[in-house]
Amino acid sequence: MTEAGRSTATAGRSVGEAYNFAYLDEQTKRMIRRCILKAVAVPGYQVPFGSREMPLPYGWGTGGIQVTASIIGPDDTLKVIDQGADDTTNAVSIRRFFARVAGIETTDRTAEATVIQTRHRIPEHPMREDQILVLQVPKPEPMRYLEPRELECRKIHGFSEYGLMHVQLYEDIAKFGEITTTYDYPVMVNRRHLMSPTPIPKFDNPKMHRFPALQLFGAGREKRIYAIPPYTEVKSLDFDDHPFEVQTWDECCALCGAEDSFLDEVITDDEGGKMFVCSDSHYCGERRAAGHVGPMEGEDAPSFARPADQEADGS
Amino acid sequence: MEPLIEVRGLAKTFTLHTQKGARIPVFEKLDLVVHAGECVALYGPSGCGKSSLLRSLYANYLPQAGEVLVRHRDARIDMVKAEPSTVLAVRRETIGYVSQFLRVIPRIPALEAVAEPLRALGTDAEAAGRRAADLLGRLNVPEGLWSLAPATFSGGEQQRVNIARGFVVDYPIMLLDEPTAALDADNRQGVVELILGAKERGAGVVGIFHDDEVREAVADRVFDLRDFAAAA
Amino acid sequence: MTEAAPSPLLRVTGLTHRYGEIVACRDISFELFAREVLGVVGESGSGKTTLLNCCSAHLEPTAGRVEYDTRTHGLADVFGLREPERRMLMRTDWGVVHQNPRDGLRMDVTAGGNVAERLIMTGARHYGRVRGEATTWMDRVELELDRVDDPPKTYTGGMQQRLQIARNLVTKPRLVFMDEPTGGLDVSVQARLLDLLRGLVRELGIAAIVVTHDLAVTRLLADRLMVMRRGEVVETGLTDQVLDDPQNPYTQLLVSSVLQV
Numbered sequence: 065m066t067e068a069g070r071s072t073a074t075a076g077r078s079v080g081e082a083y084n085f086a087y088l089d090e091q092t093k094r095m096i097r098r099c100i101l102k103a104v105a106v107p108g109y110q111v112p113f114g115s116r117e118m119p120l121p122y123g124w125g126t127g128g129i130q131v132t133a134s135i136i137g138p139d140d141t142l143k144v145i146d147q148g149a150d151d152t153t154n155a156v157s158i159r160r161f162f163a164r165v166a167g168i169e170t171t172d173r174t175a176e177a178t179v180i181q182t183r184h185r186i187p188e189h190p191m192r193e194d195q196i197l198v199l200q201v202p203k204p205e206p207m208r209y210l211e212p213r214e215l216e217c218r219k220i221h222g223f224s225e226y227g228l229m230h231v232q233l234y235e236d237i238a239k240f241g242e243i244t245t246t247y248d249y250p251v252m253v254n255r256r257h258l259m260s261p262t263p264i265p266k267f268d269n270p271k272m273h274r275f276p277a278l279q280l281f282g283a284g285r286e287k288r289i290y291a292i293p294p295y296t297e298v299k300s301l302d303f304d305d306h307p308f309e310v311q312t313w314d315e316c317c318a319l320c321g322a323e324d325s326f327l328d329e330v331i332t333d334d335e336g337g338k339m340f341v342c343s344d345s346h347y348c349g350e351r352r353a354a355g356h357v358g359p360m361e362g363e364d365a366p367s368f369a370r371p372a373d374q375e376a377d378g379s
Numbered sequence: 380m381e382p383l384i385e386v387r388g389l390a391k392t393f394t395l396h397t398q399k400g401a402r403i404p405v406f407e408k409l410d411l412v413v414h415a416g417e418c419v420a421l422y423g424p425s426g427c428g429k430s431s432l433l434r435s436l437y438a439n440y441l442p443q444a445g446e447v448l449v450r451h452r453d454a455r456i457d458m459v460k461a462e463p464s465t466v467l468a469v470r471r472e473t474i475g476y477v478s479q480f481l482r483v484i485p486r487i488p489a490l491e492a493v494a495e496p497l498r499a500l501g502t503d504a505e506a507a508g509r510r511a512a513d514l515l516g517r518l519n520v521p522e523g524l525w526s527l528a529p530a531t532f533s534g535g536e537q538q539r540v541n542i543a544r545g546f547v548v549d550y551p552i553m554l555l556d557e558p559t560a561a562l563d564a565d566n567r568q569g570v571v572e573l574i575l576g577a578k579e580r581g582a583g584v585v586g587i588f589h590d591d592e593v594r595e596a597v598a599d600r601v602f603d604l605r606d607f608a609a610a611a
Numbered sequence: 612m613t614e615a616a617p618s619p620l621l622r623v624t625g626l627t628h629r630y631g632e633i634v635a636c637r638d639i640s641f642e643l644f645a646r647e648v649l650g651v652v653g654e655s656g657s658g659k660t661t662l663l664n665c666c667s668a669h670l671e672p673t674a675g676r677v678e679y680d681t682r683t684h685g686l687a688d689v690f691g692l693r694e695p696e697r698r699m700l701m702r703t704d705w706g707v708v709h710q711n712p713r714d715g716l717r718m719d720v721t722a723g724g725n726v727a728e729r730l731i732m733t734g735a736r737h738y739g740r741v742r743g744e745a746t747t748w749m750d751r752v753e754l755e756l757d758r759v760d761d762p763p764k765t766y767t768g769g770m771q772q773r774l775q776i777a778r779n780l781v782t783k784p785r786l787v788f789m790d791e792p793t794g795g796l797d798v799s800v801q802a803r804l805l806d807l808l809r810g811l812v813r814e815l816g817i818a819a820i821v822v823t824h825d826l827a828v829t830r831l832l833a834d835r836l837m838v839m840r841r842g843e844v845v846e847t848g849l850t851d852q853v854l855d856d857p858q859n860p861y862t863q864l865l866v867s868s869v870l871q872v
């Protein structure tokens with residue numbers, strides 16, 4: 065997405081501050097771009113990279129920010145979402161960060177963005193080949209819970225000896241009668257590498273399969289980058305007799321009436337009142353602008369309180 | 380006809396390293412031939428090496444010199460030099476051994492313990508069980524005990540379970556170490572019949588019989604160990 | 612002399628292992644045949660566990676060869692195999708029963724999951740069948756089926772050991788390595804475990820190497836015995852012959868030190 069180093073450096077200066085364009089120095093960006101190229105070449109493989117100190121703490125998206133900083137150019141338009149929303153603290157901070165250090169356009173419209181950095185969701189609005197989705201990754205190693213040894217994990221990936229993940233799914237079914245893993249649901253990429261899709265709801269897993277846009281994953285604390293190139297096969301793990309299923313709701317979105325989007329449960333008062341609304345705030349807004357109406361829209365609609373979900377766990 | 384057992388120049392000496400290397404010579408230059416259908420009674424005073432010879436024939440003891448040639452399938456195996464796997468094969472198919480005391484795995488019912496040697500030869504559980512039941516019946520082991528582990532049985536009952544276990548397979552060779560020691564007259568007769576039956580079908584039997592009556596009933600000849608006593 | 616001299620399942624030649632100056636195993640050679648159980652006895656520090664670890668490819672010996680009759684290449688040097696091949700061997704054709712169940716079980720994964728793991732690792736992807744197989748094996752090792760969804764950390768030592776056996780046998784290995792399988796168990800539990808092991812080994816025709824300092828264990832389980840002292844094999848032979856008529860001074864001491872083997 066970016067021009068040669070020199071031009072972006074010039075662009076950085078034009079922002080009028082002491083930062084290089086998009087904060088990172090050009091050598092670091094080159095290093096990260098090389099890692100991204102490797103990650104694209106081996107879909108789903110975790111490429112180690114020299115993660116830098118960022119002016120945000122780990123857990124606030126430092127991996128995603130470094131990936132975004134390395135691919136973004138002056139002509140790009142950036143959208144940042146956190147749990148689907150453009151207006152939450154994490155999203156606002158990162159958007160403001162890039163507006164300041166790169167001087168680029170930002171937007172909350174999925175279709176307008178060229179780069180979308182996200183935490184824990186994939187937008188409802190379909191994406192295109194000329195867009196890039198950057199996901200923030202807290203824990204890149206899907207097998208970490210069952211296999212604490214890093215060397216052993218690397219060997220399992222290297223020899224494609226997957227099976228441990230299915231032991232975890234077995235545990236789910238044995239204890240609860242079904243696979244209860246609902247987010248960070250492991251996937252097999254390009255029939256070769258087992259991959260953590262990051263803590264997106266499993267509702268979003270099918271979107272990853274043959275996704276037109278490039279998907280990049282950055283883990284700042286764990287210092288790993290991985291990728292799913294456009295139109296790559298992505299399969300959620302399951303058992304033959306317990307196939308993968310996404311979650312469904314009896315309700316539709318209270319505001320826009322959508323029945324096909326991922327819904328957040330929002331507590332509206334202290335008496336147990338609650339409503340279900342689209343997690344993707346832009347999608348919901350777009351639908352309402354187009355005239356869609358949900359069961360609660362129009363009546364005493366609460367001032368669209370977002371769930372208090374700002375615990376910092378998206379690197 | 381080639382003999383079932385041919386012992387040549389056998390010598391057994393115990394060296395007790397834990398007791399200042401004391402050497403206890405038992406027998407030497409021992410020769411013995413046993414043919415099919417023949418019963419040889421080992422004879423001699425206590426300590427002359429009757430049991431040691433029997434155990435050497437079974438490869439339970441390791442002789443210091445000589446050979447123990449045993450006809451196994453179509454070959455002659457020297458039990459002194461044979462590989463452990465070969466010895467185990469000979470024990471499975473060719474030589475049966477009834478020791479003085481029953482030594483079986485705890486917890487296993489008597490019927491199963493008796494049937495085990497047959498099962499090891501591949502006989503199915505039902506047929507092996509029938510044969511074991513038949514033997515236990517002939518030896519007057521009360522049927523109520525068959526499903527119990529023999530550890531709690533009386534000495535005589537254990538002895539009879541042991542004999543049944545030894546006779547459950549029709550081995551070509553039988554080695555018997557005082558099989559009737561703990562038995563009363565009635566039960567002794569049952570054992571005598573088993574031995575005579577084995578001879579009838581052509582088995583070679585080598586045994587130690589303290590009971591004169593039994594020895595006279597079954598033995599074709601007496602083999603006196605004193606002739607081979609080793610010089611101390 | 613016997614049936615056309617079959618090729619061994621495992622062949623160890625001139626195996627030596629040093630920890631720095633200390634020689635744990637010195638020039639050990641032996642062969643193990645299919646369906647044969649070899650007992651390795653000796654006191655603590657005699658090198659028997661080191662030998663077991665070398666044979667099971669967990670420790671590369673300083674010198675010597677360990678060859679195994681692989682299904683694909685025939686008799687092959689296990690340290691010459693590619694690592695994935697060796698790892699495949701370890702989770703299919705081989706089993707290891709550790710003295711401490713903690714080393715052989717996932718303590719936080721349910722008992723059923725522990726048994727299921729090796730099936731899943733070899734490609735089983737049908738939950739119902741995996742679970743059926745797991746419960747069948749729990750039953751075979753005499754574990755109560757209503758405990759199938761409890762993690763082994765809630766099990767007694769004897770139950771953990773039986774679970775470890777089920778976890779290993781579920782892929783029907785040809786060779787199982789056991790390190791003090793009854794160590795640390797009550798005597799009554801020991802006997803039960805030994806019965807079980809003996810039955811399974813015979814019934815499934817498994818070959819095994821059993822390392823123990825308990826001679827009674829070898830009497831019940833082993834066809835053949837290897838007595839080790841200070842890293843060397845001092846006596847080897849038929850189990851009952853070595854126990855009843857030991858030739859080597861050290862073996863005599865070992866046997867005479869035990870109450871009623």
